[in-house]
Amino acid sequence: MSQQFFPLTMLFTSLLLPVAAAADTEALSPWQARAGISLIAPKSNNGSILDNTADVTLSNRVGPTVNIAYFITPHWAIDLLGGLAFKHQIDVNGSRAGEAKHLPPILSLQYHFRPEATLRPYVGLGLNYTTFLDEKLDNGAKLKLGDSWGPALQAGLDYALDNHWTIGADIRYARINTKVKINGLDAGDVSINPIVYTLNVGYRF
Known part of the structure; x- marks a missing residue:
C-alpha cells in the first residue's frame, strides 16, 4: 500500500504547487511605489519667439521623482509619475536669459510583458500635463509660460530582487508645448518635448 501511496502523494503535491504559487502571487497588493532619480533632457x-528673432533652448536637469502604479491585472497597470518641480535655465540666442520651473506629472497605462519573471519589461502610453512656476527673465521683463497637455510614451525594465523589491530603469517621452508671453504680450510657442531617463527602486506592497 505504501508503494501505491507514495506516487499518489507526489502527484497530489505536484498539482498543488502551481496553486500555491498562484495564491502567493495573488496575495500581493496591486499597489507598487517607486522612488528614483531622473534626468529631464529637453x-x-x-x-x-519674437517673430523668429530669438532662438530658445532649455537646459537639462536632474532631480528626484516618484511614481505609483496600480495593477488592474498582472499585466496591466495604471501609473502616475510625479516629483518636485524641475528648474531649467533658459538660453536665448546662446546666452542665458532667465529660468523657469516646470512640474510634469504623467499618467500612463502600462503593459507588463512578464510580470512574474526576474526581468520584467514593460511599455506605457499616457497623458502629460505640465504647469510652469517661477518664470523669470534676467532683464526684468515679466515672463509667463502657459500650461501644456500632450501624449507621453514609456519603456522600462524592472529586475525583481524578491516578491516585493525591484530595481529598474525607464525612459519616457513627453510632448510639451507652451505659449510664451512677455509683459503680457504673445511672443510665440516653445516646444520642450523632453526625454526623461530614470533609475529607480520599487516596492510592491
Missing part, C-alpha cells in the same frame, strides 16, 4: 532646439 530637445536641443526648443523654438523661436
Whole structure:
C-alpha cells in the first residue's frame, strides 16, 4: 500500500504547487511605489519667439521623482509619475536669459510583458500635463509660460530582487508645448518635448 501511496502523494503535491504559487502571487497588493532619480533632457532646439528673432533652448536637469502604479491585472497597470518641480535655465540666442520651473506629472497605462519573471519589461502610453512656476527673465521683463497637455510614451525594465523589491530603469517621452508671453504680450510657442531617463527602486506592497 505504501508503494501505491507514495506516487499518489507526489502527484497530489505536484498539482498543488502551481496553486500555491498562484495564491502567493495573488496575495500581493496591486499597489507598487517607486522612488528614483531622473534626468529631464529637453530637445536641443526648443523654438523661436519674437517673430523668429530669438532662438530658445532649455537646459537639462536632474532631480528626484516618484511614481505609483496600480495593477488592474498582472499585466496591466495604471501609473502616475510625479516629483518636485524641475528648474531649467533658459538660453536665448546662446546666452542665458532667465529660468523657469516646470512640474510634469504623467499618467500612463502600462503593459507588463512578464510580470512574474526576474526581468520584467514593460511599455506605457499616457497623458502629460505640465504647469510652469517661477518664470523669470534676467532683464526684468515679466515672463509667463502657459500650461501644456500632450501624449507621453514609456519603456522600462524592472529586475525583481524578491516578491516585493525591484530595481529598474525607464525612459519616457513627453510632448510639451507652451505659449510664451512677455509683459503680457504673445511672443510665440516653445516646444520642450523632453526625454526623461530614470533609475529607480520599487516596492510592491
